[in-house]
Amino acid sequence: MYTLLIANKNYSSWSLRPWLAMSVAGIPFKEEKLTLFTPEFTARLAPLTPAGTVPVLLHGDFAVWDSLAICEYIAERHPQARLWPTDAQARARARSLAAQMHSGFSDLRNVLPMNIEALLPGIDISPAAQQDISRVQAIWQDTRAEYGQGGPFLFGGFTIADAFFAPVVSRFITYGVPAAAGPVREYMDAVLSLPAMQAWMREAKAEGIFLPPDEPYRTQR
Incomplete structure (x- = not known):
């Protein structure tokens, strides 16, 4: 266990x-x-x-x-x-994306920290963070186009790559990051529709704990 x-x-x-x-x-x-x-x-x-x-x-x-x-x-x-794709090249690409999310996009992380309970549209997003946002959205769109024919996720079925981008999906909701109708919005909706993701978000909103070090934009809930 x-x-x-x-x-x-x-x-x-x-x-x-x-x-x-x-x-x-x-x-x-x-x-x-x-x-x-x-x-x-x-x-x-x-x-x-x-x-x-x-x-x-x-x-x-x-x-x-x-x-x-x-x-x-x-x-x-x-x-x-099957937490990684079965095809060798798709698997390598999925690992590359998970590793990129694991170590990169620092401006997005710092400017838009995960805060599921909050709704904070309209904050000032730095040019560097906006560049990270554009890069992430391009990754989602391009990967779905190349590998996503078998389902709604980056590689069709759910993989570790999707798990690594799931917090970014929640950030885009919290901070009102625009996502026009199309592949990016459809991918976000697929992640948000996962029963496990919905359970996590419900529990996050119910915690009732306010942590000032993780709250650059609020002084209270």
């Missing part, structure tokens, strides 16, 4: 990624949620990961940390879940 340690669902984009991948794939796990910026958070993670961050996957007495490493571990142990 797996245990997945995550943080606040309203704010923790890194927690959402493996949680969504495992949930959509139907892989059973126990969820353990910690509150960011608390002594309990630090104490719980200290013996498990030198990074001191979530997510962490516990499999027996073995710990895997980092969202991409967790997803790779799960994909290897559960090949029947």
Whole structure:
């Protein structure tokens, strides 16, 4: 049995990624949620990961940390879940996109932090963040056109690449990022329609916890 340690669902984009991948794939796990910026958070993670961050996957007495490493571990142990495309080139492209999302788009992350409960249209989006937004939308459109014939996701069926872009979809909703009718809007709707994504968002909105370090645009809920 797996245990997945995550943080606040309203704010923790890194927690959402493996949680969504495992949930959509139907892989059973126990969820353990910690509150960011608390002594309990630090104490719980200290013996498990030198990074001191979530997510962490516990499999027996073995710990895997980092969202991409967790997803790779799960994909290897559960090949029947098809969390990567079966075609070698499509699989390589999906891995490239997940890695790009994992390490890139820093301006988008910093200017538009994940905040599912909030609706904050009209904030000042920097040119660098706007460039990241355009790049992400182009990736979605181009990948759907090349690989997405078999379903509504980037590679047809749901993959880890979709799990990695899911927090960005939520950001675009929070900050009112325009998405005209067409492939980009259709892709966002597919992600938002996932029962697991809907469950995460409901629980995020119900948390009732306001964390000032993750709230650059509000002083209260």
